[in-house]
Amino acid sequence: MILEIRKIGDPILKVRAKKVEKIDEKVKKLINDMIETMKFSNGVGLAAPQVGESLRIIVVDYEEKPMAFINPEILEREGESIEYEGCLSVPGIEVPVKRAQSIVFKAQDINGRVKKYRAKGLFSRVIQHEIDHLDGVLIVDKAVEEPLQVEK
Numbered sequence: 001m002i003l004e005i006r007k008i009g010d011p012i013l014k015v016r017a018k019k020v021e022k023i024d025e026k027v028k029k030l031i032n033d034m035i036e037t038m039k040f041s042n043g044v045g046l047a048a049p050q051v052g053e054s055l056r057i058i059v060v061d062y063e064e065k066p067m068a069f070i071n072p073e074i075l076e077r078e079g080e081s082i083e084y085e086g087c088l089s090v091p092g093i094e095v096p097v098k099r100a101q102s103i104v105f106k107a108q109d110i111n112g113r114v115k116k117y118r119a120k121g122l123f124s125r126v127i128q129h130e131i132d133h134l135d136g137v138l139i140v141d142k143a144v145e146e147p148l149q150v151e152k
């Protein structure tokens with residue numbers, strides 16, 4: 001099911017999302033719907049608050065393979081880079097954001113197993129962007145320069 005994407009100004013985007021305590025059928029359905037919504041919207045990542053669920057779940061399109069991360073947490077950060085980012089919840093602009101170049105993070109998979117991941121490049125940037133959503137942070141909150149207007 002394709003879900004409605006919440007846009008900047010919606011209070012749910014400013015709230016710290018809650019930890020997922022139990023990966024039940026409802027959570028699994030939400031993850032499937034998030035992946036469908038991300039693909040439909042041509043996004044590279046999506047966080048649960050963006051579809052109106054204040055839960056610590058993100059999905060990422062990694063080399064055309066969708067992955068879900070539950071209760072993700074960054075453990076290590078290395079390097080720094082500034083790049084323009086867009087966001088499905090902040091349409092029409094791209095914003096330069098400073099982030100770590102590579103990260104180590106842990107998260108639960110859909111079976112509840114905790115795994116550790118090393119991410120660099122775009123994958124690292126997308127993970128950091130989506131985890132920001134779980135903490136109520138948007139790209140406009142972290143812009144290092146003026147946003148760029150883009151035509152979509």
Ligand SMILES: [Zn+2]
Binds near residue numbers: 087088089129
């Ligand atoms: Zn976003």
